[in-house]
Amino acid sequence: MTIKKITVIFLFLNLIFLHLSYSQKYSEVDKIVLKYPKQFDSTEDLAKKIQKNFTSEHDKARAIYSWIAFNIKYDYASFLNPQRTQGFSYSTEAEKQRKIQQINDKLIQKTFNSQKAVCEGFTALYQNLAELTGLKCEIIRGDSKTRLADIGRKETSSNHAWNIVLIDKKWRLVDVTWGQGYYDGSKGKMVNDFDPVYFDTDPDYFFAKHFPDSGSYLGNKLSKDDFLNGPLIYNKTIQHDYKIKSPDYGIIEAKSGNKITVEIKNVSKSDVVFYLNKKNQAVKIQNAKEKRGGLEFQITYDKTIGEYLTIFVDSYSIVSFKIISK
Incomplete structure (x- = not known):
């Protein structure tokens, strides 16, 4: 067989592999969302588009995950230099809740318009879009496990946030911040790389890398020791179910x-x-x-x-x- 024929076969096999990888990475919902505009005039307009294209709770929740992961970038500069939290005064509980809502609305609009955020912006936007499409959604804050140095850490810390969304009467775990990409230490920058594994993640995998501030999930107490002292797993572990x-x-x-x-x-x-x-x-x-x-x-x-x-x-x-x- 000539070198030319071998090269052609190699390229052909690579094309097949890339096609299979693409098919596995993107669901039918993702493929539709990929054709959406990168910007909408408002979150309400995006929510209407999602409701028009999808009817099931699962597909709407996935479409929101996909659009955010495709279009909102992690703001690593803000992560390194976080803004000081601004306090506020209030005289009644109603005034307190109103001011909290105003701060949250401002965060949502900033994330949606600038198309960059840290985890607080990702989770607030996900919750907002979920509620606009008729889904019940909550934000959970807690610790994350991402580095070798995290193995055997002594204490948990509140350094991350994610969502839970109710789909077909069951709460599902979603971390769209991690779904949009990852930090490449060798390059010193964020890499945008859509990953579906953090949508409706198996709780066993999810809580190997996340620990909520409450220490529990849906009323069930989680093991802080297992989280702190367990091995560090990676995205491919979850994707291929490598238990x-x-x-x-x-x-x-x-x-x-x-x-x-x-x-x-x-x-x-x-x-x-x-x-x-x-x-x-x-x-x-x-x-x-x-x-x-x-x-x-x-x-x-x-x-x-x-x-x-x-x-x-x-x-x-x-x-x-x-x-x-x-």
């Missing part, structure tokens, strides 16, 4: 020669599984065996492994653990 069966704790105490057993559901021998050593060199897993719908393997702890151990599947980070040397 981390073992270790179930984010902090691993080990001495040289100890074997760390890792088991991940929905991974197979056909996947390329590896970790990075201290020199950022890929170390491929060699001793894996398929077990209970997943893959189990062992990593021998030695001086080449650093403070954190991150497992990759097909070039994507899946889970990280903190290693404490005995």
Whole structure:
């Protein structure tokens, strides 16, 4: 076979892969919303457009998520230099609520018109559009887990916000801030990259990365210890349902020669599984065996492994653990 034919086949296969990836990433709702104008005169106009195109509660909630994620950018400069919270005085509870509503309305309009915000703006706009389309929606504030340094942190902090929306009589978890993209530390900037995994997220995954200030969800108490000391998971973990069966704790105490057993559901021998050593060199897993719908393997702890151990599947980070040397 000639080089030219091989190149053509390679490009053809890549086109197929890109098409499949596109199809998996965007739902039919997303594809319709992608054709919407990037700006509307008002949130009411956008809500009317969504109500015209979609009738089910699920589709309306998804359309709101998609439009915000496609068009509102994370304001990283404001995150680094937050504005001082302005206080206000009031004489009655009614006056207090009215002034809070005025501040919230101002935030919604600022987010909608400037098309940039931090999480407070994303969640306020999502709630506003949800209510305009007849959906019940609330804003939840709490802690987030996004960095290696978050594994084993001592305390939670209120640093993030997300939504819950009632769809077909069931509350669903939504984090449109994270759905619009992520911060690339190597480039020092935000990357706009629509991700559907934070719409109607499985609570097990969601609360591995979020912890509400109330410490509970729908009346059920959540484990602060599990949140603080659990492993760090990533978007691809959620997307592919890579459940981390073992270790179930984010902090691993080990001495040289100890074997760390890792088991991940929905991974197979056909996947390329590896970790990075201290020199950022890929170390491929060699001793894996398929077990209970997943893959189990062992990593021998030695001086080449650093403070954190991150497992990759097909070039994507899946889970990280903190290693404490005995």
